[in-house]
Amino acid sequence: xxxxxxxxxxxxxxxxxxxxxxxxxxxxxxxxxxxxxxxxxxxxxxxxxxxxxxxxxxxxxxxxxxxxxxxxxxxxxxxxxxxxxxxxxxxxxxxxxxxxxxxxxxxxxxxxxxxxxxxxxxxxxxxxxxxxxxxxxxxxxxxxxxxxxxxxxxxxxxxxxxxxxxxxxxxxxxxxxxxxxxxxxxxxxxxxxxxxxxxxxxxxxxxxxxxxxxxxxxxxxxxxxxxxxxxxxxxxxxxxxxxxxxxxxxxxxxxxxxxxxxxxxxxxxxxxx
Numbered sequence: 600x601x602x603x604x605x606x607x608x609x610x611x612x613x614x615x616x617x618x619x620x621x622x623x624x625x626x627x628x629x630x631x632x633x634x635x636x637x638x639x640x641x642x643x644x645x646x647x648x649x650x651x652x653x654x655x656x657x658x659x660x661x662x663x664x665x666x667x668x669x670x671x672x673x674x675x676x677x678x679x680x681x682x683x684x685x686x687x688x689x690x691x692x693x694x695x696x697x698x699x700x701x702x703x704x705x706x707x708x709x710x711x712x713x714x715x716x717x718x719x720x721x722x723x724x725x726x727x728x729x730x731x732x733x734x735x736x737x738x739x740x741x742x743x744x745x746x747x748x749x750x751x752x753x754x755x756x757x758x759x760x761x762x763x764x765x766x767x768x769x770x771x772x773x774x775x776x777x778x779x780x781x782x783x784x785x786x787x788x789x790x791x792x793x794x795x796x797x798x799x800x801x802x803x804x805x806x807x808x809x810x811x812x813x814x815x816x817x818x819x820x821x822x823x824x825x826x827x828x829x830x831x832x833x834x835x836x837x838x839x840x841x842x843x844x845x846x847x848x849x850x851x852x853x854x855x856x857x858x859x860x861x862x863x864x865x866x867x868x869x870x871x872x
Contacts, residue, residue, distance in 0.1 A: 603863035611662070612647075616695060618655035618808030618866070619801065622647050627663025631669035633719060638693045644845070645700045655808040655866075657704065658800060660711040669741060671717025686747070694719055694751045701726045702823055706808045706815030711800035712787070717741045722751035725760065728819065729803060730787040732778035733796045739775040759826065760786045762763065811849040811865045 613621035623643050624631035631637070648654045663669055670689075685794045701708055701723070710727035717739040724738075725728055732738075740757070749757075749770050758766040769776060778790035791799045807815065817840045824836055844850055849865050856863035864868045 608640065609637040609709075610644050612644055615651060615653040615655070617805055618653065619658050619804045620644075620651065620654040620656070621658045621660070621868070622648075624659075624661040624667055626671075627665075629671055630665040630666040630715065631661045631663065631720070632667035632673050634671045635693075637697065638697065640701065643695060645697070645704060648706065649700075650702055654706065655708060655812045657708045658711065658802045658804045658843055659708060659724075660797070660800070661713050663714070665714035665715040666710075666712045666736065667720025667725060668715065669720040672745070690750050697723065697730075698726045698752045699755075702819070705819065706812055707804075707815050709800055709804045709807070711796055712736045712738075713796055714740065715775075715794075719751040722749070722753040722756065725756050725786070728750055729807075731789045731791060731796065731800045731803065732787050733782075733793040734778050734790050735793050736778040736790075737775040737779075739773065740770045741773055743771055743773040755826075757786075760784075776783050780854075809865065811853065811863075813847050813849050817844055 609625055611621075611623040611625045613623075622641065624637065624641070626632060626634070626637055642679045645657070648657045686753075706819055707729065708727040710730045711733035712724050712730060713736065715732065715737050716724045716735075718741040721738045721740060740749050740753060748754075753770070754766075757769065760766075761769070765784060768774070776784070776786070778787065781787045782790040786789075790800065820834070821836060825833055828836065852865060853863045
């Protein structure tokens, strides 16, 4: 009975074992395409991750043979002469909050791309902090194929990852790019053999879970601000964030561990001593 119930859940949550909260997009019959239920479940899961002290890292992946096909177009079909959908409303209420939540989450997010990541599915993956993909996986900015503009942060993040020339071509031509080429272009962190994907992704997540969670959150704030800050503004932000990091227990533990020539134990150490 439990398996039946699990199969009906649009996002599967595995308990934060060793600090890693695993979220699995779970609409494999639709290539994990986004509909209202999946949006709501994923938003709730990310919100939970932000407030769950047992969660130090999020590991995001997809069920079945793909990561996500993007928007479920069955929800967007328009009958001849029918009312045109307001896609901007969907972006405003669903996709934009999700991308902002992933970027602002004060904990690392590792994405294990287990197959095709298309449209918004590709850009949700690229919104994560560290992306590992199976070598069989492909990334596709599919929007032009249906007469749309890339969304979910794609026009912001992709040029920063691969350069404007490649980003324009990927978006306008809507050609898929394989995981190994995506790694070579700097779009993702690593491409690994398919049977090693979850093992590698979990190893990375567990390393992060053992690390300084509070400092990682401060890093994410710095990364996010860097794209719009001047050098002077970024230097000031680094000063402020370093002041906050230096007042936290993680720093005290890190220095003590260094001087005592032992591994640092960052778990449970975040606030001022």
